[in-house]
Amino acid sequence: MKRQIAKLVNNGEYIVIRDDSQKVNPYRLYYVWYEPGEYGLQEHRKQLIRYADLASCMYYLFEVAQKNNKE
Numbered sequence: 001m002k003r004q005i006a007k008l009v010n011n012g013e014y015i016v017i018r019d020d021s022q023k024v025n026p027y028r029l030y031y032v033w034y035e036p037g038e039y040g041l042q043e044h045r046k047q048l049i050r051y052a053d054l055a056s057c058m059y060y061l062f063e064v065a066q067k068n069n070k071e
Contacts, residue, residue, distance in 0.1 A: 005054065008061045010068050014048075016057045025050040027057050 005027070006016040012033040019026050029048045034041040051057050 006057070006061065008065065010064060014061055014064060016054070016061070018054075025052050027051040027054060029057055029060060 001021070002017055002019045004015060005018050008014040012031055015030045015032055017028050017030065019028065028050050030045050031048055032043060032045045034043055036042070049060065051060075
């Protein structure tokens with residue numbers, strides 16, 4: 001079963017998904033963005049990386065947030 005664990009919205013969306021059917025590296029980090037298409041907005045999704053634990057995913061999201069930190 002696939003479950004969405006976390007989402008970070010920052011110049012697109014970063015989504016962490018856990019896939020219980022995978023024995024190795026069940027956590028996947030996706031980048032999702034939207035572009036105008038023929039019938040409205042079209043969703044694009046790219047898998048960035050696969051991790052074995054949630055802490056690694058959270059650290060990746062922390063680095064993304066820190067890089068794009070603006071006040």
